[in-house]
Amino acid sequence: MKVYPDVKDVEEFKQQPEDYQIAVKKVVRSHAINELYGTQVYDEPAIALAPTPYWKWLSCRVAMEEFHHHIRFRELADQIGVKPEEMDVKNKRPLSIFEYDMKTFEEFCVIKTVADLGEILQVEDLIHCSFVPLRNIARATLPEEKFHSQFGHDFCKEFMQKPGGREKLQQALDRFFPMCPAFFGSSGSKNNEMLRKYGIKLRRNEDMRSDYMARVRVLVEDKLGLRLPDVKLAA
Numbered sequence: 633m634k635v636y637p638d639v640k641d642v643e644e645f646k647q648q649p650e651d652y653q654i655a656v657k658k659v660v661r662s663h664a665i666n667e668l669y670g671t672q673v674y675d676e677p678a679i680a681l682a683p684t685p686y687w688k689w690l691s692c693r694v695a696m697e698e699f700h701h702h703i704r705f706r707e708l709a710d711q712i713g714v715k716p717e718e719m720d721v722k723n724k725r726p727l728s729i730f731e732y733d734m735k736t737f738e739e740f741c742v743i744k745t746v747a748d749l750g751e752i753l754q755v756e757d758l759i760h761c762s763f764v765p766l767r768n769i770a771r772a773t774l775p776e777e778k779f780h781s782q783f784g785h786d787f788c789k790e791f792m793q794k795p796g797g798r799e800k801l802q803q804a805l806d807r808f809f810p811m812c813p814a815f816f817g818s819s820g821s822k823n824n825e826m827l828r829k830y831g832i833k834l835r836r837n838e839d840m841r842s843d844y845m846a847r848v849r850v851l852v853e854d855k856l857g858l859r860l861p862d863v864k865l866a867a
Contacts, residue, residue: 706847
């Protein structure tokens with residue numbers, strides 16, 4: 633597709649075609665809502681589940697950074713004119729990946745390992761976004777998302793040294809991972825086509841999902857020695 637020229641600030645944004653503005657708002661709104669919702673259902677509860685003060689401390693850091701991700705996207709949403717009612721989770725259902733009923737810290741570590749890897753891919757795509765303020769948020773967010781996935785990976789390795797730890801992690805992975813591929817949306821998405829038309833995203837959903845499956849297999853099977861469950865990929 634033709635490369636869309638950079639849109640340097642909010643004033644230039646307001647001069648863009650309506651479809652461009654709608655597309656950017658959709659991406660910013662989605663990230664703001666899902667960052668908040670994910671933090672509320674996973675990161676914040678994990679602090680109480682963490683078994684030691686040290687693990688609680690790092691869990692607090694993860695939660696703090698995830699809340700900050702929401703704040704970054706929410707501030708940009710306000711600047712570009714997203715209506716407050718459109719930011720209410722009551723009016724927009726969060727991603728299905730956040731419907732998992734997390735009960736243990738082992739589950740949290742698995743979620744951080746594989747789900748935040750998915751977020752890494754999404755943010756990597758946005759660091760080339762034609763809307764520069766969104767690109768800048770992605771660049772600030774990416775190192776923190778990498779830390780969150782590494783956090784999960786490191787503590788999974790620690791749990792594997794404990795009696796029954798490997799089995800608990802595998803059970804959590806078997807339950808949670810089948811939800812992950814849908815995080816990238818459907819193949820042949822018209823919405824994704826519009827986002828690529830305007831340089832807001834670079835890659836097709838199916839290409840990102842394929843990349844994710846390759847990366848997560850290396851992470852789970854080669855680095856952790858666990859088994860990645862078979863899943864049906866989104867059509």
